[in-house]
Amino acid sequence: MVALTGVAIAIFAFVATATPYVSAKEAQTNPGLRVHVAGSIDHATVRNDVQGQKLYFDLIDDQGTKMSVVYLGVKPSNFDSAPKATVAGTYKEGAFYAKELRTQCPSKYETESKTP
Amino acid sequence: MPTLPPAPTFGLLAGDVGRLLVFVGIIAFLLSAMAWVRSRETLGARMFLLGVCCVMAVFAIHVALLMFKQYQYAYVFNNTRNQMPEIYRFSAAWAAQEGSFLLWALTSAVFAAWVARSTGIYRRWFTVTCAIALAAILGIIAYESPFRHTPLAPDLIATLPQGQTTVLPPDGRGLNPLLQNYWMAIHPWVIFIGFGSLLALFAWSLSAGLSKDRTSWLNSARPFAIFSMTVLGLGLTMGGLWAYETLGWGGFWAWDPVENVSLVPFLAMVAWVHTVFVGRFRQTLLRWLPLLGMVPFFTFVYGTYLTRSGALVGVSVHSFAKMNEGAHGLLLALVCATLLTTIVFGIVAVKRPIEVTNTQSPGPRGYGIYIGASLIYFIAIMAAIGMSVPFFAALFGGQGKIVEESHYNNIVVWPFIPALLLLAIVPFLGWKKTNPKRLNQIANAFFLAVMLLGITVFLLVKSGLTLNGTERMNPLHLVLFFFLIFICAFAIASNVYLIIDRSINRRPIGSFVMHTGVVLLLLGLIVSKAFEKKSIVGVPVGSGAVLEAGPAHYFATLDELKEENLFDPANSLNENRLQIRMVDLSQTRKDLIFRPVLYYTTPLNPEEPSTPVARPYIHMSPLFDLYLAVGPPEPWFEKDITLKPGETKEANGVTVKYLQATRTGEPGQPGTRFGARLEITYSGKTYSVHPEIELGGPHGLRRHGERAGPDLIAVMTGMQAENSAAIISLARAAPIVPMELFFKPLASLVWLGTGIMTLGGFLAIRNRKLIKPSELHASDSAT
Numbered sequence: 101m102v103a104l105t106g107v108a109i110a111i112f113a114f115v116a117t118a119t120p121y122v123s124a125k126e127a128q129t130n131p132g133l134r135v136h137v138a139g140s141i142d143h144a145t146v147r148n149d150v151q152g153q154k155l156y157f158d159l160i161d162d163q164g165t166k167m168s169v170v171y172l173g174v175k176p177s178n179f180d181s182a183p184k185a186t187v188a189g190t191y192k193e194g195a196f197y198a199k200e201l202r203t204q205c206p207s208k209y210e211t212e213s214k215t216p
Numbered sequence: 217m218p219t220l221p222p223a224p225t226f227g228l229l230a231g232d233v234g235r236l237l238v239f240v241g242i243i244a245f246l247l248s249a250m251a252w253v254r255s256r257e258t259l260g261a262r263m264f265l266l267g268v269c270c271v272m273a274v275f276a277i278h279v280a281l282l283m284f285k286q287y288q289y290a291y292v293f294n295n296t297r298n299q300m301p302e303i304y305r306f307s308a309a310w311a312a313q314e315g316s317f318l319l320w321a322l323t324s325a326v327f328a329a330w331v332a333r334s335t336g337i338y339r340r341w342f343t344v345t346c347a348i349a350l351a352a353i354l355g356i357i358a359y360e361s362p363f364r365h366t367p368l369a370p371d372l373i374a375t376l377p378q379g380q381t382t383v384l385p386p387d388g389r390g391l392n393p394l395l396q397n398y399w400m401a402i403h404p405w406v407i408f409i410g411f412g413s414l415l416a417l418f419a420w421s422l423s424a425g426l427s428k429d430r431t432s433w434l435n436s437a438r439p440f441a442i443f444s445m446t447v448l449g450l451g452l453t454m455g456g457l458w459a460y461e462t463l464g465w466g467g468f469w470a471w472d473p474v475e476n477v478s479l480v481p482f483l484a485m486v487a488w489v490h491t492v493f494v495g496r497f498r499q500t501l502l503r504w505l506p507l508l509g510m511v512p513f514f515t516f517v518y519g520t521y522l523t524r525s526g527a528l529v530g531v532s533v534h535s536f537a538k539m540n541e542g543a544h545g546l547l548l549a550l551v552c553a554t555l556l557t558t559i560v561f562g563i564v565a566v567k568r569p570i571e572v573t574n575t576q577s578p579g580p581r582g583y584g585i586y587i588g589a590s591l592i593y594f595i596a597i598m599a600a601i602g603m604s605v606p607f608f609a610a611l612f613g614g615q616g617k618i619v620e621e622s623h624y625n626n627i628v629v630w631p632f633i634p635a636l637l638l639l640a641i642v643p644f645l646g647w648k649k650t651n652p653k654r655l656n657q658i659a660n661a662f663f664l665a666v667m668l669l670g671i672t673v674f675l676l677v678k679s680g681l682t683l684n685g686t687e688r689m690n691p692l693h694l695v696l697f698f699f700l701i702f703i704c705a706f707a708i709a710s711n712v713y714l715i716i717d718r719s720i721n722r723r724p725i726g727s728f729v730m731h732t733g734v735v736l737l738l739l740g741l742i743v744s745k746a747f748e749k750k751s752i753v754g755v756p757v758g759s760g761a762v763l764e765a766g767p768a769h770y771f772a773t774l775d776e777l778k779e780e781n782l783f784d785p786a787n788s789l790n791e792n793r794l795q796i797r798m799v800d801l802s803q804t805r806k807d808l809i810f811r812p813v814l815y816y817t818t819p820l821n822p823e824e825p826s827t828p829v830a831r832p833y834i835h836m837s838p839l840f841d842l843y844l845a846v847g848p849p850e851p852w853f854e855k856d857i858t859l860k861p862g863e864t865k866e867a868n869g870v871t872v873k874y875l876q877a878t879r880t881g882e883p884g885q886p887g888t889r890f891g892a893r894l895e896i897t898y899s900g901k902t903y904s905v906h907p908e909i910e911l912g913g914p915h916g917l918r919r920h921g922e923r924a925g926p927d928l929i930a931v932m933t934g935m936q937a938e939n940s941a942a943i944i945s946l947a948r949a950a951p952i953v954p955m956e957l958f959f960k961p962l963a964s965l966v967w968l969g970t971g972i973m974t975l976g977g978f979l980a981i982r983n984r985k986l987i988k989p990s991e992l993h994a995s996d997s998a999t
Contacts, residue, residue, distance in 0.1 A: 107594060110627060111601055117623050118605050121616030136618060149868075150754030150850045150952045174752055174847050174954045177464070177830040188620070 119188065124165035127191045137161060137196065138186040141179070141203075148175050155179075159187060159196070168195040176203050219375060220383035223288035227281065228382065231289060231363040234277040238358050241270030245351035249344045257340075264329070264343055267350060271325040275318055278362050279309050287385040291315065291362040297390035307400040308391050310408070313524070313539070314362040319404065320520075321353045323412025331416040334436045338423035345419035345557075352550045359543035393817055393829040399458035407451025407478060413444035414481055414513040421509030422557065425565025430502040430572075434492055437509075439981050441489045444512075446730070446977025448482040453737065453970045464832045464845035466750065466958040468741055468966060471624040476603040477519030483596035484512040487589040494582040498647065499575045501586075507562030514558045515600060521551045522607050580650055584642035591631040591638070598627055629700070636703045636738075639731055640665075640710040657717075661710040668705035669698075672743070672962075679839040679961045680767025680804070681747055689746075697746040704739040708732055726980030733973025740965025744841070749959040754952035755796075757849065762801065765959040768842055770798040770808075774953055777849060782815050794846065796833075796955075808835055812846045814953075836964060843958040849951035853928055859892075860941045870928070870946060871897040877940040878906070886912025889920070890935055892942035896924040907932040907944070921947065 121136045139161035147156040155171040169187055176182070182203035189198035244267035251260035278291075282305055287293045295308040295315075310319040328346040335342045366385060376383070417440065424433040455478065456468035469475060488508050495501045501508075524539050524547060539547070578586060602619040609617045640661065644654040689697075711732040715725045749766025760773035774796050793811040800807050813831035828848035835842040854867040859874035866872075873895040881888030891908035905922040907930045921931040927949050934943035 103590075107597070110594075110598065114598060114601055114619060114623065114627055115605060115617075118617035118619045121618070136616070144856075147855065148850050148852070150954050153752045153954075174845075174956055175850075177828045177847055180848070181825045181827045 121186075123163055124159065124161040124167035124196075125163065127196060128165075128167065131191045134188070134190050136186055136188045137167065138184065139167075140183060141185050142166070143180070146180075150175075155201070159185065167191075169198055170195050171198045171201045173199075173201065176201060179203050219377065220372070220385060222380050223286070223382040223384045227284065227286040227288060227384075230277050230281060230286070231365075234274050234281075234363045235358075235361060237270045237274045237277070238354055238361070241267045241274065242351045242354045242358065244270060245347040245354065249347040249351070252340050252344045252347070255340070260343060261332075264332070264347055267347065267354075268325040268329045271318075271321050271350070271354070274357070275309075275322045278315065278318055279306065281363075282306065282308055285388075287388050288366055288382055289362070290364045290366045293366040293385055293388045295388070295391050297388040298386075300390060300396075303398075303401055304391055304396050307395070307404075310404045311391055311395050311400070314357065314360050316404070316408075317353065317357050317360055317543075318362060319408045320411060321350065321357060323408045324353065324415040325350055325412075327409070327412045328416045328419070331420070331440055334440070335420055335423070336432065336436065337429065338420060338427060338433055341423035341426055342416075342419045345422050346415060349415055349419070349550070349554075352546060352553075356543045356546045356550075359540045359546065389819075390817075393827075394462060397458065397462055399454060399461070403451060403454040403458055406447060406454055410444055410448030410451050411478075411481070411516055413440065413447065414485070414516050417441055417444060417485075418510050418513030418554075421506040421565075422561050424509075425506030425561050425568070428569065428571045430505065430570045431496070431499065434496040434505070438489070438492055438496065441485065441492065441509075442977060442980050445482070445485045445489050446974060446981070448478070448485060449734075449977070450970065450974050452478055452482055453966070453973070457966070457970070460843075461834065462831055464830060464956075466748065466832075466843050466845065466956070466960065467745065471599070471602065471619075471621045473603040473606065474523055476599040477516075477523055480519060480596050480600045480603070481512040481516040483592050483599070484508075484515055487592040487596070488512065490585050490589045490592075494578050494585050498578050498582050499572055500578050500582065502570055502572060502575075503566045503568075506565035507558070510558045510562060514554045515596070517551050517554045519603065521547055522603060525607065576647075579645075579647040581642055581645040581647050584638055584645055588635055588638040588642065591635040594631050595628055595635075598624070629696070632738075633700070633703055636700075636707045636735065639735065640703070640707040643710065643714055643728065643731075657713065658710070661713050662706060664709035664713065665702060665706035668709055669702045672701055672705060672739075675839060676743070676747065676961055680802075680959075681961060682767070693746075697742065700742050701739065704735050704742065707735040708739070711735070724980070724983035726976050726978075726983045728976070729979055730973050730976025733969045733971070733976050735969070736965050736972060737969025740962055740967075740969055744960040744963040744966065747961050750956060752954065752956045754850065754954050756948070756950040756952050758950045760797075760799075761955075763798075763955065763957040764801075765842075765957045767802065768840075768957060768959040769801040770957070771801055772810075772955060772957075773797045773799070777951070777953075793833075794953075796844070796846075798842075798844075808842070810835065810842075810844045812844055814846055814848065816848075838964050839961065841958070841960040841963040843960055845956045845958075847954035847956075849953045851947050851951040853946040853948050855945045856933060857944045857946070858936075858941055859944060860939055867946070869898060871895075872930075872944060872946070873897075874942055874944075877935075877942065878908070880908075884911075888912070890932075891920075892932055892935075892944065894924075894930055894944065896928065896930060896946075898925065898928070901925060905930045909935065923949065 119134055119136055121138060124137055124139065127135050127137050137159060139159040142158040142160055145156070145158040149156070153173060155173070155175045157169055159167050159169050161167070171187065186202045187196060187198035188200035189196060244263045248260045248263035248267060251263055281289055281292050282296055285292070285296070285298065291312060291314055295311050296305050309315050328350070332339060332343060365382070368383060372383070417437065420433065420437050424430060455475070460468045488511070491501060491508060492505060495505050524544070602624060605617050605619050641658055644650070644658050646654065711728045714728045715732065718725045718728065749768070751763045751765040753761045753763055755761045755772050755774050757774050757777055760771050763770050763772050774794060794814050796810040796812070798808040798810055810833045812833035814828065816826040816828050818826065830846050830848065832843055832845040854870065857865050857867055857872055859865055859872065861874055861877055864871060864873040875893040875895060878891040878893060879888065888911045889908045891906050894905050894907070896903050896905060903924040905924045907922050908920040909932050910918040910920060919931055919933065921929045924930045929947040929949055931945045931947055932942055933945045935941065
């Protein structure tokens with residue numbers, strides 16, 4: 101019984117600490133909270149500070165809200181061709197500081213390819 | 217648009233035969249199931265064999281279409297191209313969704329046919345279960361067919377000569393560059409053999425649950441279960457090694473949902489193999505073993521559904537295809553049917569009266585193994601819950617959630633500690649009571665572990681790590697890591713002690729070799745991650761930069777980037793390597809040459825963008841790995857600064873002043889140049905430049921950049937006619953290549969552990985086959 105209770109508590113803790121996916125607006129209204137935000141990359145706004153290891157760009161979520169993102173790391177190799185990205189981090193002082201950046205591959209498997 | 221030739225008849229015929237054989241296979245498996253239900257064994261066995269032959273033939277046709285470049289099929293067109301090496305053309309057979317389902321069907325069918333002869337009295341319901349499941353998998357393949365024709369572009373259809381309905385495209389789109397790796401030829405096969413084995417063990421367990429005889433199947437099923445466990449473990453670690461070599465994030469395992477989908481059935485199989493070991497010998501848990509034996513297959517089918525349902529899109533590094541609706545429905549039905557079967561037949565197995573001749577208490581050793589198995593189940597449950605969170609969040613329309621890597625590490629580390637302790641102690645315990653001599657041996661192993669800890673610390677210091685490198689770690693984490701290293705050392709010492717002891721006495725050692733390999737692998741994962749150091753810098757082409765990752769202290773220089781190497785029409789990774797000289801600044805090691813891969817793909821359709829592809833370079837040594845990941849070169853210092861005449865703007869420490877707009881020639885005429893006279897100031901010096909844009913001409917719009925001092929080139933990227941504003945970008949005189957150097961101590965243990973674990977697994981299978989059932993009692997009791 102004690103073991104089962106322990107397992108139940110561990111499961112509850114596991115699920116409760118899962119990081120939520122939120123909209124850009126929700127991220128902006130909850131500064132300091134670690135969240136994931138998914139959206140389209142505005143490639144016109146991309147600025148890569150290689151020496152400073154920062155990548156700046158705007159992310160537009162499904163509701164059309166634009167959010168400035170500062171990614172603290174090296175630009176992923178497929179970033180320039182990726183249509184969408186998911187960032188994980190916290191919003192503070194006017195920008196979303198992402199510690200993780202996951203780009204969505206423009207995978208050929210996801211669309212029906214036709215002969216050229 | 218050029219006219220394309222019609223698809224060759226033999227290719228079209230082969231595809232039609234492939235499609236037909238899928239349906240023949242479904243019918244054969246269903247007839248086999250019906251025949252076995254009616255106890256018409258000969259007919260059932262023949263139909264089952266016919267079904268297996270159909271699956272093999274479908275797979276052979278699928279491979280042949282790939283090898284003979286039959287681009288009229290969408291699968292071949294989307295996953296291969298002319299210039300691909302043959303090995304990747306062959307590997308493309310399982311690169312996409314349809315191929316992976318076919319590989320699953322093949323390995324499941326062949327494994328089931330192999331095992332069937334050993335199932336004895338359980339064969340009837342074993343075959344019925346396997347046949348129905350294989351018919352369902354073939355049903356998915358019927359919908360998700362690798363023999364679908366490539367859709368033709370509407371403008372191409374319009375140009376086809378009258379009567380021509382098919383075309384053979386001259387080339388395909390090619391395999392995803394990340395999949396063009398030697399692991400692609402090895403890893404999927406291995407892991408799918410493991411996945412394929414789960415169906416047979418599920419069916420065997422179900423059949424055993426319907427029988428009163430719950431003992432005889434354990435002897436014959438256990439070697440196959442050990443095989444399944446070994447191959448799954450090998451496949452998983454191969455996947456980790458592939459990720460390490462390819463993805464550039466310097467790690468082996470990230471608790472990604474797709475990784476967990478493979479991990480959970482493996483852990484369920486590990487726990488089951490250990491439970492069977494006790495159950496078979498002490499005649500305990502015999503009612504429960506069939507139910508537990510069905511769990512690994514259910515978790516795999518459920519995990520397969522998770523990865524194909526689309527719930528994990530955006531939360532996994534793996535990419536997914538959208539399933540055909542019919543195939544999706546069938547897979548969902550398979551998941552529900554497997555769950556229902558596991559519950560119903562599991563309850564039947566538990567409730568049904570059984571024949572037990574000699575039930576004994578598990579004893580200290582048996583209880584120890586049960587506790588260890590429970591801990592493994594706990595880890596499996598946590599991984600299963602973690603991977604399911606995004607799915608259930610999506611299912612119930614709630615807020616999406618994901619369990620992050622750090623949460624897994626924080627939770628899973630706790631059951632690992634007692635599990636490793638049990639791995640060290642339990643093999644010494646007796647079945648009834650423990651001989652005091654054995655307790656002395658545990659003490660000896662403990663002191664050996666202290667020595668091993670000392671050796672590990674010495675190796676860490678020898679690799680160059682000092683307290684300076686670790687002092688930034690949280691002290692609690694540091695203590696925990698050293699405690700984990702000690703526990704691993706204890707488990708290794710105990711198992712090595714037993715290997716030596718048993719080898720002297722000519723007794724089987726397979727399981728202890730496997731335990732040693734697993735713990736070495738874990739030790740490599742823990743140490744290489746816990747004491748990892750990294751450094752990220754941008755290295756200008758033609759000069760260099762310092763990379764300092766812990767004790768690794770290098771000056772990296774990159775002489776040039778050759779355009780012919782960066783753009784590769786074959787999209788192959790063979791020749792496109794940078795040459796980076798790493799000059800050792802610590803003066804304790806040799807200078808090195810690192811050759812990471814970097815190139816841009818050449819898409820079949822010129823309108824699609826080229827994608828940079830990078831692959832890290834790993835300098836391996838017994839003490840540490842130096843892992844260098846590179847990114848695509850960054851040519852721009854600042855892009856698109858819009859200035860009106862007379863305006864000044866500052867960007868990243870560089871001041872740009874727009875003095876005057878210029879024009880040479882008449883507007884609208886080819887060759888006319890529009891320019892901007894600028895003053896660019898940085899590092900205390902001002903440079904006057906005059907970048908221009910030239911209209912028309914054979915090359916279209918041409919930009920004439922001008923050098924602004926030693927570091928920058930001013931480029932006019934656009935202009936606004938209404939207010940004479942110029943859009944200026946500043947390019948770097950030397951593009952910067954981002955580089956990330958990881959120092960990973962004792963990463964070699966991961967490779968060593970994998971090899972030893974696999975060797976141990978196969979030794980264990982061999983031992984089980986060599987030992988006659990009558991000898992099992994003596995063999996087991998002696999330990």
